[in-house]
Structure formats: C-alpha cells, structure tokens
Amino acid sequence: DTGVSQDPRHKITKRGQNVTFRCDPISEHNRLYWYRQTLGQGPEFLTYFQNEAQLEKSRLLSDRFSAERPKGSFSTLEIQRTEQGDSAMYLCASSYTGTGLRDEQFFGPGTRLTVL
C-alpha cells in the first residue's frame, strides 16, 4: 500500500501525559499537512511542511504542540501535557507540488486521541 499511513490509529491517555503521533506520507510527496477534526466539524488546518521546513502554523497550534519532519520524510506531532480538549482525530495529508500541478492532498486514516 503506497498511501499515507499514520500510527497509532487510536491512543487513549490520561490528562497531563505527553503523546506522539507519526505520519508517513506518500514517498514522492514534498508537502505534508496536519489537520485536527472534532465531532461534527470538518478537518481544521494545524501546520504544514514543505520538505523539512515547517512553513506555517495555525493559531490552533498552542505551544504544547510541536511538529517535526526530519529529512523531509515522515513527520511526528507531539502534544505535551494533554488536556481533555485535545481529544480529536488527528489527520495527516501529503501532496506533491510542481509546476502546473494542482496540490491535491491525500489523507491518511487518522489517529484518534482520547484524553481521559
């Protein structure tokens, strides 16, 4: 399977704990995005990388959140000192940008986080 993969698919944690999610994009894709989706809402943009550079962060991304994409391949999203309001589905997407190409984003299955 050459799609976007995310690990773990589900995570249950206690309030105050740190969690880390991983995203493996489609191999030739140079852009990687993180979104968060809560119940009854559409996905909301959190941050994106072009290769290894993090180019934009949403104001939704508090300083408890950090994302990395070392070497421009996989990415990790860490949440420190989790709060119950962090409970959501975290979605990763990747795309390839090139001259004349549309930036169609392909999504992974998501990681569902539950903070108790």
Added chain:
Amino acid sequence: DQQVKQNSPSLSVQEGRISILNCDYTNSMFDYFLWYKKYPAEGPTFLISISSIKDKNEDGRFTVFLNKSAKHLSLHIVPSQPGDSAVYFCAATDTGTASKLTFGTGTRLQVTL
C-alpha cells in the same frame, strides 16, 4: 468565522436519483475548490475539484458546479448508489498562499434502496 459552510447536515436520496450537495464560501481569495468523501474510521478521500476559472467540472457520475458571483458550489451525483453513502466535505484553498484546505462541516449522504 466559518469561511466554508455546508448548511445541510444530512441528505437522504433514493438509489438511482440525483444527489445534490451544496456549499457556500465567504473568502473571495479562494480560487480552488475540492470535494472529499469520508467513510467512518477512514481519512477523507479526494473526489473532484474545480478551479475558479471554470464553472463546471465533470468526472463520471460526479459533477461540480461553481457560481463565483454567488460564492456557491454544488456537487451532483447521478445516479446515486448505496456505496455513495458517506460524509461529504467541501474544501477551499487560496493557491497563491499555502494551499492549506479550509473545510466545511460536512453533509452526511444516505442513499436508500
């Protein structure tokens, strides 16, 4: 501020009939629009897109119409099939900037036999 709105949370259509899903946007900078389909426990899957230089794009049973003056787009599915039952998200982006997607809240389509 909800920049992309899907005002119908759900829609039920009989198999074989046309499904019409609607989406409105407020940001005049948006110039590229996409529809995604989402099944439970899966990520959104790209369905069809349209650039602001067009007013219609067709792909098999799926057609997207864009009315820029009304800031409105719609997705037509004809004929509807039971496998089309899913949540449909409208998304928009300003390709001059980051291409991050702004999503609507989704419409749950149920295609009945």
